[in-house]
Amino acid sequence: MLVFLLLRLTPGDPAAILAGDAATSEQIAQIRASLGLDRPLVMQFGIWIGKVLTGDLGQSFYFRIDVATLIGQRLEPTFALAGLTILIAVVVAVPLGALAAWRFGGWLDRSLMAFSVLGFSVPVFVLAYLLIWLVSLQLGWLPVQGYVRISDNFFLFVKHLILPSLTLSVIYIALIARVTRASVLEALGEDYIRTARAKGLPEMRVLVRHALANAAVPIATVIGLGVAILIGGVVVTESVYAIPGLGRLTVDAVLARDFPTIQGVILFFSLVYVLVNLLIDLSYVFLDPRIRY
Amino acid sequence: MVLRNWSVRIGGGVLALLLLVALAAPWLGTVDPTLFDAASRDLRPGQAGEITTLDGETLKHVFLMGSDSFGRDIYSRVLYGTRVSLVVGLAAALIALAFGVVAGLVAGYLRWLDGLLMRVMDGVMAIPAVLIAIAVVALWRASLLTVIVAIAIPEIPRVTRLVRSLVLTIREEPYVEAAVSLGTPATRIMFAHILPNTVAPLLVQGTYICAFAILLEAILSFLGVGLPPDIPTWGNIMAEGRVQFVAYPHNVFFPGVFLAVTVLAVNILGDGLRDTLDPKMAKRV
Numbered sequence A: 001m002l003v004f005l006l007l008r009l010t011p012g013d014p015a016a017i018l019a020g021d022a023a024t025s026e027q028i029a030q031i032r033a034s035l036g037l038d039r040p041l042v043m044q045f046g047i048w049i050g051k052v053l054t055g056d057l058g059q060s061f062y063f064r065i066d067v068a069t070l071i072g073q074r075l076e077p078t079f080a081l082a083g084l085t086i087l088i089a090v091v092v093a094v095p096l097g098a099l100a101a102w103r104f105g106g107w108l109d110r111s112l113m114a115f116s117v118l119g120f121s122v123p124v125f126v127l128a129y130l131l132i133w134l135v136s137l138q139l140g141w142l143p144v145q146g147y148v149r150i151s152d153n154f155f156l157f158v159k160h161l162i163l164p165s166l167t168l169s170v171i172y173i174a175l176i177a178r179v180t181r182a183s184v185l186e187a188l189g190e191d192y193i194r195t196a197r198a199k200g201l202p203e204m205r206v207l208v209r210h211a212l213a214n215a216a217v218p219i220a221t222v223i224g225l226g227v228a229i230l231i232g233g234v235v236v237t238e239s240v241y242a243i244p245g246l247g248r249l250t251v252d253a254v255l256a257r258d259f260p261t262i263q264g265v266i267l268f269f270s271l272v273y274v275l276v277n278l279l280i281d282l283s284y285v286f287l288d289p290r291i292r293y
Numbered sequence B: 001m002v003l004r005n006w007s008v009r010i011g012g013g014v015l016a017l018l019l020l021v022a023l024a025a026p027w028l029g030t031v032d033p034t035l036f037d038a039a040s041r042d043l044r045p046g047q048a049g050e051i052t053t054l055d056g057e058t059l060k061h062v063f064l065m066g067s068d069s070f071g072r073d074i075y076s077r078v079l080y081g082t083r084v085s086l087v088v089g090l091a092a093a094l095i096a097l098a099f100g101v102v103a104g105l106v107a108g109y110l111r112w113l114d115g116l117l118m119r120v121m122d123g124v125m126a127i128p129a130v131l132i133a134i135a136v137v138a139l140w141r142a143s144l145l146t147v148i149v150a151i152a153i154p155e156i157p158r159v160t161r162l163v164r165s166l167v168l169t170i171r172e173e174p175y176v177e178a179a180v181s182l183g184t185p186a187t188r189i190m191f192a193h194i195l196p197n198t199v200a201p202l203l204v205q206g207t208y209i210c211a212f213a214i215l216l217e218a219i220l221s222f223l224g225v226g227l228p229p230d231i232p233t234w235g236n237i238m239a240e241g242r243v244q245f246v247a248y249p250h251n252v253f254f255p256g257v258f259l260a261v262t263v264l265a266v267n268i269l270g271d272g273l274r275d276t277l278d279p280k281m282a283k284r285v
Helices: A002-008 A014-019 A025-035 A041-053 A067-102 A107-121 A124-138 A154-188 A191-198 A203-214 A216-240 A246-255 A259-287 B006-023 B074-109 B111-125 B129-139 B144-170 B174-181 B186-223 B234-244 B250-277 B279-284
Strands: B047-052 B058-063
Touching: A067 A107, A067 A154, A067 A203, A067 A216, A067 A246, A067 A259, A107 A154, A107 B186, A107 B250, A124 A154, A124 A216, A124 B186, A124 B234, A124 B250, A154 A203, A154 A216, A191 A203, A203 A216, A216 A246, A216 A259, A216 B129, A216 B186, A246 A259, A246 B129, A259 B129, B006 B074, B006 B250, B074 B111, B074 B144, B074 B186, B074 B234, B074 B250, B111 B144, B129 B144, B129 B186, B144 B186, B174 B186, B186 B234, B186 B250, B234 B250
Parallel strands: none
Antiparallel strands: B047 B058
């Protein structure tokens, strides 16, 4: 609802943009009527919400196809990028965070904390260009930008995704590592850790089975909340690396004042965000058997 | 006590320097950041060239950070861009704090409004900040004010939640109870008794918002949906420079470094403030 109202109050006239500079005012009026823009706001909103509930997001002003179809087309690159990013981030951040907490105050701990402050501060696109410059231009290891569909060539698909995912995972790693460190640190101070050590369990087993397992819930929570950052990052990363995904679509739609598309994409992203966090909430049951719904 | 913390010293020091640079930009060997000269296009950093002012006067000028594809001086543009970033960061933080504090006080103190207000806030929080900002900028024509407001809006719920949780603790304190029993009006209790006790955590939160706002402004400009391209902002310089990044990386490099250093300084300052002013929060994070 918020999304709809916000966007319709904009002064830019999509009909005028579509018609181009040479159009007469009659042509513009005709386009406006065909898009349904001449009807009162309340009616436009009523029609929109009714259609959303039946899965119809309307037709894109600019691309001239259904928004739902449009989103479907752009889904693969974005999910691939986000999926690989989450994978990299979790695989790197959780062990690092746990080890940092284990050797609290040591060199790993201090460098990880420094890295996480840095990770929060270096903007995604600055990092993206730094990596492009270093890995693609200087070393020539990976392609500069672009995207290859998974069905076309799996090898090239992965090759094109590595750099964008690395870029995007830095801030995510910073976030997850920080929370992992804090919650493992808290768990390590508990009595059951002393008990586990006292009965002579190997240190690795204490760290993983006892400390990390008990720190799982906050870690899962932050992975879910981090999806908000990830969505913002996807928009930027896709623009830098010229990946034809949902993020790129968002920017194009805003520049073209293509309301149905903007609404559809924002609605879709918000839905994914809420859904991911719901799934994470449900996963608590497995992570911590004490929790029951 | 606060000034003895090294994070505060470093972060604050760098910020003070940047503030100085922003204020003194016209006297630091810069030219008009919007001035372009076709003869001085795409110069490498440190190269000397000429630039013609609007009065028709031709100046010898060393392009410390090179020039862009219009022949504009990157050094001048980056220095003037400092102004925009600092103003946006500060203003967005102040706006988010102002609205968040009022909403948080109301939600925490007037219980009947709490449910409704917090549901609205939850609704806003369900949409990622970048998307809200992009949508708001798309709604109004981008100007300095709309960009600031667009960045501040997604931050309001976070401030509201913080203030509300603080109010819920503070309102149980004996001195609030005493004020209530003396018949003090609700607004006076909120602003004179509760608000002063929320200042330290709010200051810390405000610093983080400021860092995020500077980052978000650059992202919006970089995507081409932020401030109009004729205003020199770090994001705009990078957006214009990205087209020829392969041949002339300095267009993206210098504003990028300034941006990263600024955000880093604000974040370090925030960490330092948190450690000294709000030890309870320091333990939590």
